[in-house]
Amino acid sequence: MDKFEIARALDEISRYLELAEPSNKFKALAYERAARALRSQDRDVHDLIASGELTKTAGIGKATGAVIEELARDGRSPYLDELRARFPPGIFELLRVPNLGLKKIAILHETLGVGSLDDLEAAARANKLTTLKGFGAKTQEKILEGIDKARHRESRFLLPIALEAAENVREQLASIDEIDDAEVSGSIRRRLEVVRNINIVIATKKRDAVIAALLRVVENAAKVDDDTVKGILNGEMDVWFHLCAPADFGSTLLRTTGSVEFVEAFGRIPKAQDEADVFTRAKLPFVPPERRETADDLRRKRAPKLVELKHLRGTFHVHTTFSDGRNTVLEMLGAANERGLQYVGLSDHSPAAHYAGGLSEERLRQQWREIDKSLPEVAPLRVFRGTEADILPDGTIDYGERVLAKFDFVIASIHSRFQMSKDEMTERILLALDDPHVTFLGHLTGRKLLSRDGYSVDFDRVFEKAGARGVMIEINGNPNRLDLDWRHVPRALSFGVRFAINPDAHSIREYGALMTGTWVARKAGLGPKEIFNTRDADEVAEFLAERKRGAAGG
DNA sequence: GCCGTTTTCGGCCCGACTGTTTTCAGTCG
Numbered sequence: 001m002d003k004f005e006i007a008r009a010l011d012e013i014s015r016y017l018e019l020a021e022p023s024n025k026f027k028a029l030a031y032e033r034a035a036r037a038l039r040s041q042d043r044d045v046h047d048l049i050a051s052g053e054l055t056k057t058a059g060i061g062k063a064t065g066a067v068i069e070e071l072a073r074d075g076r077s078p079y080l081d082e083l084r085a086r087f088p089p090g091i092f093e094l095l096r097v098p099n100l101g102l103k104k105i106a107i108l109h110e111t112l113g114v115g116s117l118d119d120l121e122a123a124a125r126a127n128k129l130t131t132l133k134g135f136g137a138k139t140q141e142k143i144l145e146g147i148d149k150a151r152h153r154e155s156r157f158l159l160p161i162a163l164e165a166a167e168n169v170r171e172q173l174a175s176i177d178e179i180d181d182a183e184v185s186g187s188i189r190r191r192l193e194v195v196r197n198i199n200i201v202i203a204t205k206k207r208d209a210v211i212a213a214l215l216r217v218v219e220n221a222a223k224v225d226d227d228t229v230k231g232i233l234n235g236e237m238d239v240w241f242h243l244c245a246p247a248d249f250g251s252t253l254l255r256t257t258g259s260v261e262f263v264e265a266f267g268r269i270p271k272a273q274d275e276a277d278v279f280t281r282a283k284l285p286f287v288p289p290e291r292r293e294t295a296d297d298l299r300r301k302r303a304p305k306l307v308e309l310k311h312l313r314g315t316f317h318v319h320t321t322f323s324d325g326r327n328t329v330l331e332m333l334g335a336a337n338e339r340g341l342q343y344v345g346l347s348d349h350s351p352a353a354h355y356a357g358g359l360s361e362e363r364l365r366q367q368w369r370e371i372d373k374s375l376p377e378v379a380p381l382r383v384f385r386g387t388e389a390d391i392l393p394d395g396t397i398d399y400g401e402r403v404l405a406k407f408d409f410v411i412a413s414i415h416s417r418f419q420m421s422k423d424e425m426t427e428r429i430l431l432a433l434d435d436p437h438v439t440f441l442g443h444l445t446g447r448k449l450l451s452r453d454g455y456s457v458d459f460d461r462v463f464e465k466a467g468a469r470g471v472m473i474e475i476n477g478n479p480n481r482l483d484l485d486w487r488h489v490p491r492a493l494s495f496g497v498r499f500a501i502n503p504d505a506h507s508i509r510e511y512g513a514l515m516t517g518t519w520v521a522r523k524a525g526l527g528p529k530e531i532f533n534t535r536d537a538d539e540v541a542e543f544l545a546e547r548k549r550g551a552a553g554g
Numbered sequence: 555g556c557c558g559t560t561t562t563c564g565g566c567c568c569g570a571c572t573g574t575t576t577t578c579a580g581t582c583g
Contacts, residue, residue, distance in 0.1 A: 017555095026566060030555035033566095061556050099572085101581050136574060354567050355583060393570095415583060417570070446583095 003038050003045045004326070006071045009080055010035035010064065015092065016083035018102035019109065034064035040321035042328055045072050088115030096153065096451075097146035099139075107132055121147050153450045156194050157237065160479045160516060163188050165233055166198040169217060176213045178206040180246045185256040189289045191519040193482045194449055197238040199256050203249040203273075214241055250275035257289050265295035290522040304527050307501075309518045311528040313536050314343035315511070316440065317388065317411055317474065317502035322367045323348035324356040326507040329370045333378040335508040342537040343382035345409055346371065350398035352390035353415050359387070361403060382537045384408040384544065388442055393417045395431025397438065404437040405552060408544050411474065411502075413442030414455070422456040429457060433465045436551035439544065440500055441466060443476040443483040451480075459488055460495075467495035470547070472532050475524075477517020478504040489524030500532040 001009070014031035021027055037059030041048065048054040049072060055065040070077045087109065093116065094105050108114035111132055112123050120143065123129060129140040157165075166184045173182045179202055183189075186199030204210045211229055215221040218231030218239050229241040244252040250272040255263055263269075270281035279286045284298065288306060291297045319325035320332050327335070329346065336344040348367065349358040359367065364387075371383055386409040390398040397404060397412055404410055412432045420428065432438060444462070445454025466473055473492060476483045481504065484492070489499070501521055503513035521531060528534040535543070 024555085027555050029566070033556080059556070063555055099581060103580055134574065134579065138573060142573095353583085354569085357567095418583080419571075452582095 001071050001075050003041060006045060006068055007035040007039045009071050009077060010038065010067065013067070013077075013080050013083060015102060016080075016087065019087060019091070019106045020083060022103055022106045030059075030061075031064060033059040034061075034068070038068065039326045040328065042330070090116045093117060093150075094120060096150040097143060098149060098451075099142060100146060104134070107134065117147055117150060154236070155238075156196055156450060158449060158479045159188065159191060159193055159195060159519070160512070162195045162198060162237065165237055166200065166239075169198065169233065169239060170200060172217050173200070173202065176210060178209045178213070179204050181249055183249075183253055185242070185253050186240070186258060189257045190259065190292055191290045191523055193479075193485075193520070197240060198233065199240045199242065201242045201244065201249065201253050201256055203244055203246040203252075205246065207243055210243060247271060247273050249273050250278045254278050257292060259293050261294055262287075262292040262297055265298045288522065290519065291525060293523075304525055306522040307518060307526050307528045307531050307534065308522075309515055311531070311534040312341070312501060312514055312518070314341045314345070314382070314533050314540060315503055315505075315514060316345035316347060316384070316386065316409060316500055316533065317442065317476070317504050318344055318346050318511075319348055319388075319504075319506045320346060320367070322357070322359055322363060322370075323353070324506060329367065330374045330377065331508060332505070333371075333374055333381055333383060335511060337378045337381045339511060341381070343384060343540060345384040345386045347386040347388040347409075347411050349415075350387055350389040352392060352398040353388075356415070358390075358398075364403075364406075382541065384541075386410060386439075388413050390415050391428060391432040393420075393428065395428040397432060397435050401437070404435070405548075407437070408548070409439040410435075410437045411440040411442040412438045414446055418446055418455045420455065422458060425455050426458040426461055429462050430465050433462070433469050433471050438469075438471050439547060440502070441471055441473045442502075443478075443481050443504070444473060445483050445485070447483050447485075448480050449482065454483065459491060463488075463492040463495040463497050466492070467497045470498075472498045472500050474502045475499050475517050475520050475531075476502055476504050477513035477515070477520065478510070479513065479516045482516065482520050484520075486520045486524035489521075489526065493526075493530070498532055499526065499530060502533075 010031050014028045017028035017031060018025065037057055049069055054060060054068060055062060067077050067079055091109065094100055108120065112128060114120050114123055124140050124144050129135045129143065130137055166188050170182050170184060173179050181203040183201050185201050187195040188198060202210060211223060214229050218233050221229055221231035224230050227243050231239045233239050242252055242256045248271055251269045253275045255269055270278055272278045272281060276286055287297055318332055320329045321327065333344060349356040351358040351360055368385060375383065386407050388411045391412050391414045392398055445457065447454030473484055501514060501517035503511050503517065505511050505513060
């Protein structure tokens with residue numbers, strides 16, 4: 001096992017310990033810390049073990065060290081196996097219920113034997129929860145509502161997860177000889193941030209043979225009508241296959257890509273093998289799939305040139321192990337280099353974000369030394385020193401004037417007090433936008449797709465101020481956030497706001513959020529010129545320096 | 555379970571909020 005797999009196992013032990021020994025929460029915390037300590041190690045875990053330095057690492061002691069050694073050597077830990085055996089396999093699915101944490105889950109399991117959403121619902125409906133210590137009528141009511149939310153979300157999927165599943169299915173189709181062509185359509189092709197099912201268009205001249213073959217590709221496959229087969233993937237995701245003749249592939253692709261409103265506005269769909277020809281024959285300008293949501297999307301006179309991943313020359317909003325990232329400064333910079341980026345803006349958390357390991361001034365200086373040390377190894381990559389600084393409840397920016405002036409750029413984000421009223425929240429953000437050190441506004445609404453609504457805010461007032469102050473609004477590409485929502489972008493544009501596509505990367509892998517962020521920008525109709533990080537390193541450096549001078553000069 | 559030291563126990567990150575209490579516990583970020 002590598003360090004990340006081992007760290008995941010340690011996190012799992014930690015979660016089980018909160019259930020198994022709720023009175024000793026620090027034991028669980030110790031395993032969590034050990035996981036974190038391991039992730040932030042530069043060196044290979046097997047080297048650390050061989051040299052005897054493992055347990056000298058801060059946060060890793062005798063017990064956690066022994067578990068790490070077992071996992072590294074055997075790929076399993078008897079201690080973890082034992083813990084798993086003590087609880088029902090689905091017990092952590094209960095965490096999907098809002099406001100239900102491990103402490104309460106432990107009580108529910110211990111006293112009522114609750115081990116799944118179904119168990120929990122039955123217990124709540126039987127009015128059994130109110131009898132438990134720490135639970136009351138309101139909690140029981142909220143849990144019942146929460147179960148509904150958890151179930152509702154169960155059948156919806158984040159775009160990258162659904163896309164990957166869909167592409168896997170499409171690859172399997174390649175082995176079916178009778179299939180001439182296959183393409184993913186539906187909301188996945190439109191790059192909608194949350195989708196409910198997979199749609200795949202299949203071109204074939206031998207319909208019956210393909211239908212027979214499809215029955216083996218997905219579970220519970222069944223013919224809906226002559227052209228449609230429906231099935232289930234991995235026991236959770238609905239898959240629809242749309243069969244058509246090769247000469248009809250383009251038209252079927254258009255029809256099943258949707259949206260329903262867009263297709264209705266399109267009117268009669270001419271037959272064509274190629275989708276672009278469908279538009280030509282209908283005497284309509286081609287509309288990229290991402291832009292096919294409303295009837296208006298068809299009426300635009302000129303299709304704008306949409307931004308593409310390859311246009312992004314660099315990126316901002318990247319975390320490292322100095323705060324809550326999982327890869328070191330060098331690893332994050334190296335990965336950016338491998339992606340062919342010209343520049344990276346590192347931005348770890350500020351002190352107010354305690355839970356995320358926000359950086360003190362001393363830790364900042366250490367990080368800057370580490371950046372300097374790493375630069376020769378990642379040349380010619382340019383590195384900008386930034387921060388993701390908390391917008392405090394009163395609207396001031398964490399760190400304060402003296403420290404903020406030292407950064408090349410500042411991303412201002414809200415990480416606390418989400419439940420303020422709309423007016424209070426708006427005022428808070430407006431005040432933050434007035435701080436001359438702020439370069440970007442981070443994840444504007446704080447939403448987490450499928451788990452948490454964003455806080456309420458007066459968008460127009462925020463856009464107006466951001467436009468006036470020249471503060472760019474981040475399009476956070478983290479698939480869980482995708483915040484700013486593409487639906488709000490046109491309004492922001494009308495106030496002169498500019499954007500940056502930021503990955504909010506907490507690991508090397510999460511640079512992938514540049515792709516999802518680009519999808520959002522495309523859905524919003526943005527071109528390369530409207531995205532700050534399509535500019536080259538010199539332009540960006542000049543812009544940031546100029547802004548800094550403005551902040552200093554007042 | 556880990557760590558440090560005023561070495562072998564006591565603290566471990568913290569503040570807001572909510573619902574449960576009657577002074578606090580669990581959850582969240």
